Amino acid sequence: MEQEAQTKLSAGTSETGKEMTDIVVDDFESYINLKLDMEKNNGISEVGHSVSAVTQALFQNEEEGEEDESDDEDDDSGTDHFNIEKSGTQLQRCERHGGVNSSLPDTFQTSHLLFYERFKAYQDYMLGDCKPSEVKAFTADYLEKVVEPCDWLALWSTDVFDVLVEVHDVDFKDLKACVRLVLPLQCDTRGCELTEEAMKSLLEATQDKVPLQKLHVVYERSGDFDQTALALEHLRFFYEQIWRQWDEEDEDDDFDYFVRCVEPRLRLYYDILEDRVPAGLVAEYQSLLENCSQCFQQFSVLRSSLSTDSDSELDNVSMVEGLKLYDQLETYKRKLHIIENPLLRYVLGYKGNARQQCAQSRGPRGSGIKVVHVVTASCSTIQLQSLLSDRLLPLCSFEDTEIQFHRDLVSAVDLCHQGDVVIVLPGVYCVSSSILLPDSITIEGFGLPDEVVIEKKNKGDSFVESTGVDVRLSNIKFIQHDAIEGILCVRQGALNMENCVLQCETTGVIVRTSAHLTMNMCDLYGSKGAGVEIYPGSVCRLVGNGIHHCKDGILIKDFADEMDAMPSITMDNNVIHNNEGYGVIVVKPNNGEQHRVPLGGIEAEDKRQGDVPDPLLISTNQTSSGSAEIHPDSAENNSIDSGVASNSGRKWQFSRQLSRNKDTSCSRAVPDLDHQIFVSIQGNQFRRNGMGDFGTFFY
Numbered sequence: 001m002e003q004e005a006q007t008k009l010s011a012g013t014s015e016t017g018k019e020m021t022d023i024v025v026d027d028f029e030s031y032i033n034l035k036l037d038m039e040k041n042n043g044i045s046e047v048g049h050s051v052s053a054v055t056q057a058l059f060q061n062e063e064e065g066e067e068d069e070s071d072d073e074d075d076d077s078g079t080d081h082f083n084i085e086k087s088g089t090q091l092q093r094c095e096r097h098g099g100v101n102s103s104l105p106d107t108f109q110t111s112h113l114l115f116y117e118r119f120k121a122y123q124d125y126m127l128g129d130c131k132p133s134e135v136k137a138f139t140a141d142y143l144e145k146v147v148e149p150c151d152w153l154a155l156w157s158t159d160v161f162d163v164l165v166e167v168h169d170v171d172f173k174d175l176k177a178c179v180r181l182v183l184p185l186q187c188d189t190r191g192c193e194l195t196e197e198a199m200k201s202l203l204e205a206t207q208d209k210v211p212l213q214k215l216h217v218v219y220e221r222s223g224d225f226d227q228t229a230l231a232l233e234h235l236r237f238f239y240e241q242i243w244r245q246w247d248e249e250d251e252d253d254d255f256d257y258f259v260r261c262v263e264p265r266l267r268l269y270y271d272i273l274e275d276r277v278p279a280g281l282v283a284e285y286q287s288l289l290e291n292c293s294q295c296f297q298q299f300s301v302l303r304s305s306l307s308t309d310s311d312s313e314l315d316n317v318s319m320v321e322g323l324k325l326y327d328q329l330e331t332y333k334r335k336l337h338i339i340e341n342p343l344l345r346y347v348l349g350y351k352g353n354a355r356q357q358c359a360q361s362r363g364p365r366g367s368g369i370k371v372v373h374v375v376t377a378s379c380s381t382i383q384l385q386s387l388l389s390d391r392l393l394p395l396c397s398f399e400d401t402e403i404q405f406h407r408d409l410v411s412a413v414d415l416c417h418q419g420d421v422v423i424v425l426p427g428v429y430c431v432s433s434s435i436l437l438p439d440s441i442t443i444e445g446f447g448l449p450d451e452v453v454i455e456k457k458n459k460g461d462s463f464v465e466s467t468g469v470d471v472r473l474s475n476i477k478f479i480q481h482d483a484i485e486g487i488l489c490v491r492q493g494a495l496n497m498e499n500c501v502l503q504c505e506t507t508g509v510i511v512r513t514s515a516h517l518t519m520n521m522c523d524l525y526g527s528k529g530a531g532v533e534i535y536p537g538s539v540c541r542l543v544g545n546g547i548h549h550c551k552d553g554i555l556i557k558d559f560a561d562e563m564d565a566m567p568s569i570t571m572d573n574n575v576i577h578n579n580e581g582y583g584v585i586v587v588k589p590n591n592g593e594q595h596r597v598p599l600g601g602i603e604a605e606d607k608r609q610g611d612v613p614d615p616l617l618i619s620t621n622q623t624s625s626g627s628a629e630i631h632p633d634s635a636e637n638n639s640i641d642s643g644v645a646s647n648s649g650r651k652w653q654f655s656r657q658l659s660r661n662k663d664t665s666c667s668r669a670v671p672d673l674d675h676q677i678f679v680s681i682q683g684n685q686f687r688r689n690g691m692g693d694f695g696t697f698f699y
Contacts, residue, residue, distance in 0.1 A: 091226050093219045103186045104164055107155055107216040108226070110233035115270040119263070121234050122242075127258045132247045135257060136175070143212070143235065144172045146227045153182065153218040156210050161194055163187035164218075165210070175235070176209040213239050241269050246296050246333065264340040271342075278462075278485040285339045292332035299325040361438045361468065365417045372396060373412040374405050376425035383425060387446060391423055409435065409443075409454055416441045424476065426451040432458050437466040437495075445475035449501040449523075455479040464488045466495045466515075477501040486533075490515040497522055504531075508550060511567075513537040519545055530555035531579070534567045541570040552581040553689065558588050558677055570680045577687035582695040586677070589698070 094109035130138040149170050156165045156179065164186040169178035181203065185196040203210075213236040217229040242265050247257070268285075271277050302322050338344045365371075372395050374387070395401060406412040409429050412422050413436070422443040431454060437443075445452030454476060456463045462485040463478060471493065478500065480487040486507040488497075494516035501523045502508065508527035511517045516539045524531045527550035534540045534556045547553045553576040558566055576583040686693035 090223070091229060104155060104162060104188055105153070106219040108219050108229035110229055113233065113237075115266065118234065118237065118266060121230075122238070122262055122266070123258055126234060126238070127262060129256050129258065131254065132250050132257045132261075135243070135248070139235065139238075140172045140175065143170075143175070143231055146231045147172075147212075148225060148228045152225055152228065154179075154215040155218065156214055157216055158214065159190070160192055161187055161189045163194075163199060165215075167215070170212070171209065174209075175212050177212055177215060178208050179203070179210050179215075180208065242266065245293065246329070261340075264342065267342055268340050268345075275482070276484060277345075280485075281339065281345075285336070288332055288336050288339070292329065292336060295325055295329045295332060299329055362417045363439070364419060368400055370401050370419050370421075371415075371417070372401060372403050373416065373420060373422045374403060374425065375407070375409050375412050375422060375429065376405070377407055377427055377429075379425050383446075387423070387425070391446065395421060413437065413441070413443070424452050424454075428453045428455060430455050430457050432456075434462050435464045437464065437468050437471045440468045440470040440493075442472040442474075443476065444473070445477075447475065449475055449477040449499060453477045453479060456481055458482065462486050462489045466490045467492050468495075469493045470496070472496045472498075473500055474498045475500070477503065479503045480505045482506065486510040487527075490517050490538075494518070496520075504528075504550070508532055511535060511538045511540050515539075517541070519543070521545065525549045527551060530585075533557070534569060536567055537565045539568045542574055543570070543572045545574045547574060547576045548578045550579050552585050553579045553583040554585070556584065556586045556677065558586050566677055569678050571678065571682075571684055572680055573683040575685045575687070576693075577685070577689065579689045581689070581691045583686045583689040583693040585695040585697055587697045 092109040094107045094111075096104055096106055126142045127135065127138055147170060148167075150168050152167050154165055154167055154177075156163050164182045165179040166182055167177045167179050170176075171178065181196070181199055183196070185194075185199060187194060187199070212232055215232060217225050217232060242262055244261075247261060268277070272282055299322065302318055302325065306318055306322070372392065374392075379387070392403060396403065404412075404415070406415075408431065409422070409424060410431050410433060416422065416439055418439045418441070420439070420441045422441060424443065424445050426445075426447045435454075452475060456479070458481075463480050464487065466489070473495065474497070478487055480503065482505065484506060487502050487504045487509065488495075489510040489512065491512045492515050496518045498520045499522065503525065504527035506527070507529040508524055508531040509517070509519070510533045513535045514537050515535075518541045519532075521544045523546045525546070525548050529550070530552040531547040531550040532540070532542065532554045534554065536557055542554075554571075556567060556569065571584075
């Protein structure tokens with residue numbers, strides 16, 4: 001058997017500034033011939049010409065007369081889709097791992113495409129600016145241009161079997177292929193036995209037509225079927241991951257389907273794939289999708305059974321049931337929209353979490369003994385003497401107290417009961433799992449925060465989760481890596497944190513509904529989200545902290561519904577500076593009372609390019625970059641929405657995302673501080689926050 005080799009040849013940057021793609025040569029003999037031909041021509045220009053002839057793209061719909069046009073400013077790839085001369089495939093082989101006796105051939109490897117590759121294919125080639133009702137027509141037109149119409153082999157793959165078929169015609173309008181079995185029959189089955197007669201009967205029942213997304217093109221090195229294989233992958237991925245059954249029935253059909261649905265769903269898919277979404281939110285999204293699909297099926301069946309000209313009692317009952325299903329379906333769709341939209345997902349978040357199986361509170365020990373846990377890998381005699389005199393003797397003055405030593409913080413916390421104290425000696429302690437605090441305990445560093453460091457190395461939803469009634473942290477530095485949901489999350493109960501340093505990498509401190517946080521003299525920085533996220537119904541007291549170099553300083557979620565009160569916040573003597581967005585931003589429902597004025601100039605143009613989603617209204621107060629002192633009374637006078645402060649009756653209003661060619665607008669730039677949210681806000685300093693010191697986000 002002839003040995004195969006793959007060789008990558010990288011071409012430099014062309015004069016137009018675009019980078020050429022790597023060349024993958026599957027046939028070693030072809031590579032030798034290419035190299036000999038280069039040496040024969042004996043010149044750099046000949047080499048460059050030969051390489052460029054091999055590295056032309058797979059998808060090019062422009063006419064030959066347009067090939068010499070200058071580079072389009074919106075196309076920053078330069079390498080994605082080209083016309084290819086018959087120089088061999090650029091796709092990898094996907095080796096099958098069937099049974100020992102499997103005779104099925106290998107297919108093309110197309111499932112490992114990057115976000116950018118799929119994005120460009122859907123935006124520029126498959127969907128463009130089509131409406132939801134035009135998706136199928138646009139898709140059929142795209143496939144007709146790139147898919148070979150006949151005479152190619154494919155595997156017809158289902159949950160039950162894989163069988164080799166030959167495509168002899170393609171019905172692009174119905175997205176189906178006319179196929180015939182390759183005889184003798186070649187198939188792999190799962191949990192059943194299929195004969196040639198059974199397969200023929202099955203094909204006959206389907207009129208020899210198979211959905212195109214069920215076909216996987218058989219691997220061939222000629223390069224003739226690369227476009228077909230990639231096109232079917234884009235089709236398959238679209239209908240499995242992007243398309244929803246209810247999309248085509250949207251009452252508002254006049255919008256750009258790619259902008260409103262495809263792009264956010266595609267981003268969410270890759271965010272989940274790359275572990276950038278909390279596991280609880282992923283589980284909630286999957287559950288919502290399943291429930292929405294079931295509800296839509298029930299609604300469709302009920303709707304089809306209704307008679308348009310009947311006034312029977314049965315039809316009237318069905319009509320009422322249909323209206324209930326419709327309302328339920330709309331609720332599911334709104335919730336899905338929140339999770340799919342990256343910005344709404346960031347500012348609104350979610351209330352449920354699959355990880356709320358946090359360790360149950362152990363309560364007091366049955367023996368009544370309290371334990372002081374000392375965490376240290378090793379310590380000197382001087383440290384031990386200082387620890388004994390300064391902390392252990394005062395804590396262990398009673399007979400019902402004992403001391404235990406641990407080498408890491410997690411093992412110490414896991415053995416804690418209510419009322420225990422954990423003392424962490426100087427050192428760097430690396431943890432690989434979340435630190436769960438279900439009991440009222442005290443954790444304190446014996447030294448300065450920079451000397452007592454707790455560092456999380458690997459991925460996880462959160463770093464520290466507190467659910468205890470009264471948890472206290474002090475004198476510790478937390479360093480976060482890849483904690484998706486936050487460096488510290490107060491889910492319930494109360495957490496008192498003093499003189500701590502929080503070095504974030506993803507998200508900062510999260511204060512959930514009904515939770516209490518007191519944060520004194522702490523330093524928080526580096527969050528790619530908000531430094532502190534405050535949810536409705538929570539109580540948050542921030543005094544003397546530094547919050548800086550985050551996306552936003554403090555994010556306040558004021559969207560109370562019938563079940564939640566507004567957050568209660570005290571902000572005194574904090575220094576909030578050098579944040580990318582706002583120092584403090586409040587999220588509010590858009591009740592339609594905000595004054596909207598059109599944007600002009602460069603700012604409006606930037607928003608039309610998609611930097612800020614159209615339905616979002618942001619009210620800003622660009623305060624000076626020096627110190628600012630704001631009292632509740634002045635906040636009341638400056639409020640543009642004093643009637644919005646009621647604790648109940650709030651209804652979320654979700655604006656539909658506009659097409660990119662529509663005008664955008666923004667609310668009037670005035671301060672908006674609600675005195676019913678802020679118990680006290682004074683003595684704070686705001687410096688060099690990118691978008692202003694205070695802002696309001698309307699959704």
